[in-house]
Amino acid sequence: MPDQNAIMAATKSFILSEFLEGEDPDELTEDVELISSGILDSLATLKLVTHLENTYDIKIEAHEADEDNLNTLVDIAKLVASKL
């Protein structure tokens, strides 16, 4: 079972390749705000949720797919890990 660090690393590379192509990977630290800063817009958030569900075979409930749970790599890893 992947731990939170592994989830964070994998999610970081997904976000870099899908939404931040060409950006410096070092700038995407674990506490960068993804939703409130606009890095992830509505459609990007849908894509991220679909990716996490498929990769980890989990279900992210509608009320969980928000800024509180998906705003940083740490938040995302915590949410995913809580479902594994």
Added chain:
Amino acid sequence: MDFSWTKQQTELRDAIRAFARGSLNEGLVERDREGIFNRAGWDACAKMGIHGLCVPEEYGGLGFDALTTVGALEALGEGSRDNGLSFSINAHMWTAEMPLLAFGTPEQKAKYLPRLVSGEWIGGNAMSEPGSGSDAYSLRTTAIRQGDHYVLNGSKTFISNGNVADLLLVFATVDPAKGARGVSAFLVEKGTSGLQVGKKLDKMGMRTSPMAELFFDDLRVPVENRLGKEGAGKNLFTDSMTWERGCILAPAVGAMQRLLDACLAYSRQRKQFGESIGNFQLVASKLVDMKLRVETARSLLYQAAWKKDQGKSIFLEAALAKLWISESWVACAQEAIQIHGGYGYMTEYEIERELRDATGSKLYSGTSEIQRTIIAPLLSV
């Protein structure tokens, strides 16, 4: 992969199709002409359990999964020619009941769901405004917190069931500066002071589904009637729109099957140049295209519902289903008119109404253009 329905699902579909065929079609030409909502039909559908197909039994529903539900609604659309009534029921289910189920507190669910499921109360969803349609989150209606209430000001338009609704899910912003992150949802009961229901809107099709404008003039909504967290409106709307896109056109698939059956019968029976018009390849190829559209539309509908039942999000599948079913429904209705010739164009033959009813499906729940703008990035274009 098993494509067959179970015995219970088949019985449910058969029962709903037969009920709809026998009970919902009489007087439809007049209701359509006058724009009359069939409240008795609404109540009869509720009695059949349709309004609560996928609502858990603890709230009075039948507790079916999404696939069984869309299968039942497809049968409703096949039996009933009253597309407007089916649309009103679907708006009530997907845009009022489902958000309540997903985001409601136990108290909100216990208070509202049984009344919505029994059909006693009619639900509606108020997002669109005169200045914000596709760009829904640029809405202008405000909700300012004052103690244990929110005070809503603004207006909504194109609200299905708006003038007959007992419960409206209203979207408003608690802080326009926050953009989409300020959008919140509120449960507003009919008769609340400050809620004015505007005139009934006259429209091209779905004329038996009532629609109205709404105005909020210092409308006071208790804090306990906020649905979801403050600022969760976007999240809630995404969820309800996904249900809506995936499932709201289930009756349309039934309607397309009904149109195909009518066209097959007509092309066998109608003779020109001494033979059935179905013998002309140019007519037969239209029937083939209709069949293809019905089957592919049905597959996308079932796929979205099935995947939802697997506990997965269906953003892509729902948008694909919505886009293809709506465009196929319009195309089938056009072919049906063509196959019926001049008779298809006459009101009393009840084919032209189908085209009028189908056309709106390319607009509501996100226009066809918006579905395409959702699908493309999900394909990583």
